Amino acid sequence: MMEITLDLGKMAEMRPVNTLVFHPGKCINCGMCLQVCPHRVFAQGERRVRMARADECMECGACQRNCPAGAIEVDSGVGCAAAMIKAALKGSKEVTCGDDCCR
Numbered sequence: 001m002m003e004i005t006l007d008l009g010k011m012a013e014m015r016p017v018n019t020l021v022f023h024p025g026k027c028i029n030c031g032m033c034l035q036v037c038p039h040r041v042f043a044q045g046e047r048r049v050r051m052a053r054a055d056e057c058m059e060c061g062a063c064q065r066n067c068p069a070g071a072i073e074v075d076s077g078v079g080c081a082a083a084m085i086k087a088a089l090k091g092s093k094e095v096t097c098g099d100d101c102c103r
């Protein structure tokens, strides 16, 4: 009988850390995601942008909202925790990452 061993640490490493999905085939290389992402997840590639720091995505949703080509999907239901805390402290209903966000 074959024995199967589960390495839970390895499984945790393989689990996606966020819901960000990039569809390079749809990208028209407009550069909006480079401008709006507060965590510099995207970087300029040769013919289109590329995901350079996917693990840094905090699911704020700015890239998806601003991508004119529908090339980015992210579940931004929770959003960036730092931006939410800042908005709560300021009493603001609008939760957005700004220049002073957690880069």
Ligand code: SF4
Pocket (backbone or CB within 6 Å): 020, 036, 037, 038, 039, 040, 041, 042, 056, 057, 058, 059, 060, 061, 062, 063, 064, 074
């Ligand atoms: S969801 Fe926000 S943090 Fe994540 S890649 Fe898009 S703009 Fe950057």
Ligand code: SF4
Pocket (backbone or CB within 6 Å): 026, 027, 028, 029, 030, 031, 032, 033, 034, 048, 049, 066, 067, 068, 069, 070, 071, 072
């Ligand atoms: S915003 Fe969308 S279309 Fe524009 S560069 Fe980024 S992924 Fe490509």
